[in-house]
Amino acid sequence: MKNKTIALLTILMLLCVAFTPPAHAEDGYRLWQRYDLVNNSDRLKEYQQSIAEVVIEGNSPTLSVAKNELNMALQGLLGRTIPSSSRQTQSSGALVVGTPASSATVASLKLNNKLKNLGDEGYLIQSATINGKKSTVVAANTDIGALYGTFHFLRLLQTHQSIQNVAITSTPKIKHRVLNHWDNLDRTVERGYSGFSLWDWHKLPDYIDQRYIDYARANASIGINGTVLTNVNANALVLTEEYLIKVKALADAFRPYGLKVYLTARFSSPIEIGELKTADPLDAQVQQWWKDKAAEIYRHIPDFGGFLVKANSEGQPGPQNYGRTHADGANMLADAVAPNGGIVMWRAFVYDDKVPDDRAKQAYTEFKPLDGTFRKNVMVQVKNGAIDFQPREPFHPMFGTMPKTPLMMEFQITQEYLGQGTHLAYLSPLFKEVLESDTYAKGKGSTVAKVIDGTIDNHALTGIAGVSNIGTDRNWTGHQFGQANWYSYGRLAWDHTLGSAEIADEWLKMTFTNNNQFISPVKQMMMGSHEALVNYMTPLGLHHIMGWSHHFGPGPWIKDKQRADWTSVYYHQADENGIGFDRTATGSNAIAQYLPPVQKKFRNVKTCPEKFLLWFHHLPWDYKTESGRELWNELAYRYQSGVDSVRQMQQTWNSMERFVDPERFRHVKTFLSIQEKEAVWWRDACLLYFQTFSKRPLPQGVEKPAHTLEYYMQIDPKFAPGI
Numbered sequence: 001m002k003n004k005t006i007a008l009l010t011i012l013m014l015l016c017v018a019f020t021p022p023a024h025a026e027d028g029y030r031l032w033q034r035y036d037l038v039n040n041s042d043r044l045k046e047y048q049q050s051i052a053e054v055v056i057e058g059n060s061p062t063l064s065v066a067k068n069e070l071n072m073a074l075q076g077l078l079g080r081t082i083p084s085s086s087r088q089t090q091s092s093g094a095l096v097v098g099t100p101a102s103s104a105t106v107a108s109l110k111l112n113n114k115l116k117n118l119g120d121e122g123y124l125i126q127s128a129t130i131n132g133k134k135s136t137v138v139a140a141n142t143d144i145g146a147l148y149g150t151f152h153f154l155r156l157l158q159t160h161q162s163i164q165n166v167a168i169t170s171t172p173k174i175k176h177r178v179l180n181h182w183d184n185l186d187r188t189v190e191r192g193y194s195g196f197s198l199w200d201w202h203k204l205p206d207y208i209d210q211r212y213i214d215y216a217r218a219n220a221s222i223g224i225n226g227t228v229l230t231n232v233n234a235n236a237l238v239l240t241e242e243y244l245i246k247v248k249a250l251a252d253a254f255r256p257y258g259l260k261v262y263l264t265a266r267f268s269s270p271i272e273i274g275e276l277k278t279a280d281p282l283d284a285q286v287q288q289w290w291k292d293k294a295a296e297i298y299r300h301i302p303d304f305g306g307f308l309v310k311a312n313s314e315g316q317p318g319p320q321n322y323g324r325t326h327a328d329g330a331n332m333l334a335d336a337v338a339p340n341g342g343i344v345m346w347r348a349f350v351y352d353d354k355v356p357d358d359r360a361k362q363a364y365t366e367f368k369p370l371d372g373t374f375r376k377n378v379m380v381q382v383k384n385g386a387i388d389f390q391p392r393e394p395f396h397p398m399f400g401t402m403p404k405t406p407l408m409m410e411f412q413i414t415q416e417y418l419g420q421g422t423h424l425a426y427l428s429p430l431f432k433e434v435l436e437s438d439t440y441a442k443g444k445g446s447t448v449a450k451v452i453d454g455t456i457d458n459h460a461l462t463g464i465a466g467v468s469n470i471g472t473d474r475n476w477t478g479h480q481f482g483q484a485n486w487y488s489y490g491r492l493a494w495d496h497t498l499g500s501a502e503i504a505d506e507w508l509k510m511t512f513t514n515n516n517q518f519i520s521p522v523k524q525m526m527m528g529s530h531e532a533l534v535n536y537m538t539p540l541g542l543h544h545i546m547g548w549s550h551h552f553g554p555g556p557w558i559k560d561k562q563r564a565d566w567t568s569v570y571y572h573q574a575d576e577n578g579i580g581f582d583r584t585a586t587g588s589n590a591i592a593q594y595l596p597p598v599q600k601k602f603r604n605v606k607t608c609p610e611k612f613l614l615w616f617h618h619l620p621w622d623y624k625t626e627s628g629r630e631l632w633n634e635l636a637y638r639y640q641s642g643v644d645s646v647r648q649m650q651q652t653w654n655s656m657e658r659f660v661d662p663e664r665f666r667h668v669k670t671f672l673s674i675q676e677k678e679a680v681w682w683r684d685a686c687l688l689y690f691q692t693f694s695k696r697p698l699p700q701g702v703e704k705p706a707h708t709l710e711y712y713m714q715i716d717p718k719f720a721p722g723i
């Protein structure tokens, strides 16, 4: 009897062990910072031999972060605890991290010649012999530089690269590398598809969620150094004392990671929370109110970054309410933050339905005459294209045509117009396409990247912003592959010369596995994913034909809304004769806003890149495209090929099961099947609709829609997220 009970208990115990879930469900929470044991035995041995101890002298908050990160990461990657000390002690190799100021060891290496070119965020990683022992040094001029170098060093290990003879130097090409959170104070996120806002205002300032720290770690690992906490459609409340105390708590938590906090400033704040009668930027009382407000903010947050402002756009208040210009508004705020070194990021995303001109032209029309009139601490933040974060847009004509004003790039990482939460679209190729576009500002080779990194016009103040895709979902970004967009944005903000494939390679290795049987096909899948999406949504330069207001799903039939430039028919202009927006001289002439060599290229239908064809030209249905197919057939073919590509992506992923943990495998697989379903929806809805104009049959090879156009037109998702 006794034996039987023991046997039973043993079986029960074994069963319990077998069915206990792992301490960490593989939900994606760890992002690219997983730090699992290096499963390449040669490399593991090399690392173990090279890193017998970690030497970090100095104990500033930032160096402590570096120390903790290394402790945790090396424990995981090398499978053993690596002692850390403030002096090199052992006979074998050490990893030495620090600055000449914080570390006598680093100072003794006489690196000053190399360090002097690395600025206050750059770093070097190099093999060195210290006290006769082979070591690796991560050195910088500042603690934050040393932290960035630490993360780079960890990336070498995570991607299984040799650290035997390293000689790396790295400095950011752009100074302000910022995330824009469109987060509201009630924790909803405008255009957010990954849960709610990370900022738990109600529990702040007292409760510092571990997620704030992990968010800052992730950002520091890719060099993001600023975060705008609040929505551009701003709420003045965040500037009240009650909220500033909460903002201070976040700023304090982020500071060791080099992450500065910024806020959006609602232009009418002096009226709403300041009891003034006006917000006129030329009014002395208003100016004083902002100066006092800025001083108050700096009392709480001495390194507050500054303000981001959306004014006189989509109903937001601004200087034009008082007959003043954008420069008047921006300069007033700039004067308020200048004494404390703050900056103003003034958005150029402005358009007005009362202005009877092509929406694509309005930002340039308003801002171009203001070039040279902004204060030194103002950057004008320009979206990558002139309409609005479409799946594909030609670069914004302001890039290259505002030489006296530092322009900041604004990309959208959250996929408002790109399948939102469930579509796999790797956005680095989109970012790169824009960054590498030639503006011809100073002749050939004057790329957008060189405009925003300040080299073309000699600007020292430079910046780049990405509208965040981060929320409370356990995997942070909703889609596991959305993490790659956060990652690649940060990597390109640091160094826009990196290649998309190179970044995908790093991210995949750190996030999934170093196994090339996985990396190679999945990287290929990522690299084609943006083009696939463009094909099944808006091929050949079509744009803004998404569902009304929520922008989810196809809605090319949207018309008769309160403003024409919020309808789809405004953008595609389809009729019996053809399709596309004529932006040449016979149409809106938006092309004239570009510099002459660009104008020339876009103006001529033969030299206009086919990917922008219907962006700039209205063409007949039988227009002969590059493939030799007539426009209607080409359009249909592109829609079909987008769907085919998604099916190919599904096949690729399905064959990867053995390389991925079941949770993440299933997650991605399910989302890909949603993507396939929605790609078909896009294809069928758009082709049936455009067919009412082209009156042509679907060409061979294009699948027949399963439903009628009426069926697609009545689909009206309620409570779509992100509005």
Ligand code: BDP
Binding pocket: 190, 191, 232, 233, 310, 314, 349, 388, 389, 416
């Ligand atoms: C559009 C979004 C809207 C934003 C606006 C902006 O639909 O929610 O407020 O851009 O950037 O893309 O201000």
